[in-house]
Amino acid sequence: MLTALVLTLGTGAGAASADDGPPLPDPTVPTGPVEPGPTDPPTEPTPEPEPEPDPPVVILPPVDTQQPPASVRVLPRRCVGDGTMPATALPCEVLRAGPRRPLVVIWGDSHSWQQTPGIIAAARDNRHVLMTFQLGACPPMVLKTSEARGGCADLGRSAIATIRAQAKKRPVRVVLGGYWHGYLAPRGDQSTVSRQAPLFQVGGPRAFNALKRIPHVRTVGIGQQPTLGLGVAIPALDLPRAQVVPQEANVAAWLKRHVDQVVSPTSVLCRPATCFSSVAHHSV
Numbered sequence: 328m329l330t331a332l333v334l335t336l337g338t339g340a341g342a343a344s345a346d347d348g349p350p351l352p353d354p355t356v357p358t359g360p361v362e363p364g365p366t367d368p369p370t371e372p373t374p375e376p377e378p379e380p381d382p383p384v385v386i387l388p389p390v391d392t393q394q395p396p397a398s399v400r401v402l403p404r405r406c407v408g409d410g411t412m413p414a415t416a417l418p419c420e421v422l423r424a425g426p427r428r429p430l431v432v433i434w435g436d437s438h439s440w441q442q443t444p445g446i447i448a449a450a451r452d453n454r455h456v457l458m459t460f461q462l463g464a465c466p467p468m469v470l471k472t473s474e475a476r477g478g479c480a481d482l483g484r485s486a487i488a489t490i491r492a493q494a495k496k497r498p499v500r501v502v503l504g505g506y507w508h509g510y511l512a513p514r515g516d517q518s519t520v521s522r523q524a525p526l527f528q529v530g531g532p533r534a535f536n537a538l539k540r541i542p543h544v545r546t547v548g549i550g551q552q553p554t555l556g557l558g559v560a561i562p563a564l565d566l567p568r569a570q571v572v573p574q575e576a577n578v579a580a581w582l583k584r585h586v587d588q589v590v591s592p593t594s595v596l597c598r599p600a601t602c603f604s605s606v607a608h609h610s611v
Contacts, residue, residue, distance in 0.1 A: 399411055401440065401443050401444055401447075402419050402421060402440075402443070402459065402461075403419065403421060405419075406419035406421075406459070407419075411440075412437060412440050412461060412462070412463055413459075413461055413462060414462075415462075415478065416460075416462060416478045416479070416481035416482035416485060417485075418458050418459065418460055418485060418486070418489060419458065419459045419460075419461070420456075420457075420458050421447060421450075421457040421458065421459060422447065422450055422451055422455065422456055422457035423456060424454050424455060424456045425454075426496065426497075427496070427497055428454055428455060428456055428497065429453075429455045429456070429497055429498045429499070429500065430455065430456045430457075430458065430493050430497050430498070430499045430500070431446065431450045431455050431456065431457045431458070431499075431500050431501075431502065432457075432458050432459070432460065432486070432489070432490055432493075432499060432500070432501045432502065433446060433457070433458070433459045433460070433461065433502045433504070434459075434460045434461070434467045434486045434501060434502070434503055434504075435460075435461060435465070435466055435467050435502075435503055435504035435505045435549070436461070436462065436463055436464050436465050436466050436504070436505050436506060437461075437463045437464070437506075438504045438505055438506050438549065438552055439459075439461055439502065439503070439504025439505065439549060440461050440504075441504075441552065442502075442504060442549050442592070443459065443461075446502060456497075458489070460482055460483075460485060460486040460489075461482075462478050462479060462482050463519075464479075464506075464519040464520055464523055465478065465479035465482055465483075465523070466505035466506070466507075466510055466523065466527050466531060467483065467486070467503045467504075467505060467531065467534045467535075468483050468526060468527050468529075468530030468531045468533065468534050469483045469484065469487050469530050469533045469534040469537055470483055470484075470526060470529070470530040470533075474526065474529065474530070475526055475530075479523065479526070480530075483530060483534060487534065487537055487538075490538070490541060490544060491541055494541050494542060494543045494544050497543075498543050498545075499541075499543060499544045499545075500544075500545050500546075500547060501538055501544060501545070501546050501547070502546075502547045502549065503535075503546060503547065503548050503549065503586060504548075504549035505527075505549075506520055506554075507551055507578050507581070507582065508551055508554075508573055508574055508578050509521070509524070510523060510524045510527040510528070510531070511524075511527075511528075511574075511578065511581065512573075512574060532585070535585040535586070545587050545588070546585075546586040546587045546588070547586060547587065547588045547589070547590060548582045548583075548585065548586035548588070548589045548590070549589075549590055549592065550578075550579060550582060550589050550590060550591035550592060550593065551572055551575055551578045551579070551582075551591075551592075551593070552572075552592045552593070552596070553566075553568075553571040553572050553592070553593065553596055553597060553602040553603075554571055554572070554573075562604040562605075563604075564604065565598070565601040565602060565603055565604055566601060566602055566604055567600070567601060567602075568593075568597050568598070568599070568600055568601055568602050571602050572593060572597065572602065575593070579591070
């Protein structure tokens, strides 16, 4: 059984500034209007100060990535070469153990990859075998050859075939991760995620239903993660939860219908109304 990795985040409250009220009048300064003398130039009226503009609203670019931006070594080099995520639809055998030890399979796009380090640590502690089926912008889905060809379709067919075969030998836990909101409510543009959305809406439910029918398989869904944008400066302030985790309740309800268990990154990365923009000086 996977163990939970919890990161405790502390927040500090800034000091509040006191309002001392308006300054007291100086008795040595006349309070009435000043009459110009015979040689004094006419007094120009003091212009009214322009009101300060409202602070700009933070608009964050949506995530659409085939490769994570940071060069972080998560998977073995034999699986990724010089990259960070696999570039081909091949499984990666990360941890090996005895032939009867439980198997953990991580299946999904770069959102599943982001959670992989913690899953590797938990699997290692419990002496589990660990395999990954991951490609950028390839959510868990099973597609027929008549519906799609290429990396994502090949990855899904390989994943479901491997899980079926392994479940005959040992217990299997499948961890599913994806940019769920992007596939369920696409923006309608030409981004990779939007182009994948119609395929996911066909192949995603097919994958979930196939997993439910395989004996000795339990599924875990990684809940929606805060989307803070890529390649931008780390914001100095925490950000509105509704903005960085859009449609959170709807996506959570959808995911719960399809998997046996849901783990939610927002339980660590967010407060009730805001989400952290960084953890330990790293952008979330």
